[in-house]
Amino acid sequence: xxxxxxSDQNVTSNVIAIQAFRLGTDSLWKIRGNAxxxxxxxxxxTSSSLSDANIKVVFxxxxxxxxxxxxxxxSRLTVSSGTSNVVANFKSTDAxxxxxxxxxxxxxxxxxxxxxxxxxxWFATDDVERMRITSGGEIQFTGNGVIRNxxxxxNYSYWYQSASEVRxxxxxxxxxTFYNSGAERMRITSAGALEIQGxx
Numbered sequence: 064x065x066x067x068x069x070s071d072q073n074v075t076s077n078v079i080a081i082q083a084f085r086l087g088t089d090s091l092w093k094i095r096g097n098a099x100x101x102x103x104x105x106x107x108x109t110s111s112s113l114s115d116a117n118i119k120v121v122f123x124x125x126x127x128x129x130x131x132x133x134x135x136x137x138s139r140l141t142v143s144s145g146t147s148n149v150v151a152n153f154k155s156t157d158a159x160x161x162x163x164x165x166x167x168x169x170x171x172x173x174x175x176x177x178x179x180x181x182x183x184x185w186f187a188t189d190d191v192e193r194m195r196i197t198s199g200g201e202i203q204f205t206g207n208g209v210i211r212n213x214x215x216x217x218n219y220s221y222w223y224q225s226a227s228e229v230r231x232x233x234x235x236x237x238x239x240t241f242y243n244s245g246a247e248r249m250r251i252t253s254a255g256a257l258e259i260q261g262x263x
Contacts, residue, residue: 082095082113083095083106083113090111091107091108091109092105092106092107093105093106093107093108093113094106095113097115097118097121098115101123101124102121102122102123102124102129102135103121103122103123104118104120104121105118105119105120105121106118106119107119115133116132116133117132117133118132118133118134119131119132121134121135121136123135123136126139127139127140127141128140128141129141129142129143130142130143131143131144131145132145158180158181159178159179159180160178160179161176161177161178161179161187162176162177162178163175163176164176164177170189171190173190174187174188174189174190175187175188175189176190181198182198183195183196183197183198184196191205192205193205204224220232220233220234220237221234233253236253237253238250238251238252238253239251246260247260248260
């Protein structure tokens, strides 16, 4: 691929102020600074003139990367798909793919994962799958887990399963209620009394 240098010939102290590197014989790709000189930009257009509206990828002074039409990155990676709802697509060529997430206290950079196997999506912590949403919409939990709904600090309800029991619980003096058809049918009060609505 040929590189054509377009210069404004403004020579100061033996430095040429280059307007853009134009790549290829058709010069559709240009590497340059943006108009404000704050970002290194990759521009694609059929026009011979330069325009920030045609920028596709930028790097700013913080090391942030922006991908999309004239995107200003506000994080380490900012991707804009414009009016398309598909922002990114991650693929592997074998039977599974995942994205790993870690912070400075994670034991390993790859142990916390969001992934897919076929059309099933799964979530792993400490390199062990903990939850899966199947292609049919079923939510599956792995191991002796707890589903916890925290209303406020220290005030929560939860579902818990171990090898010996299944438990539905509320942390404080709250009733456990059961509904169907939009109406309460049964209640276990905070005192342990069982109340059944209607006739059995």
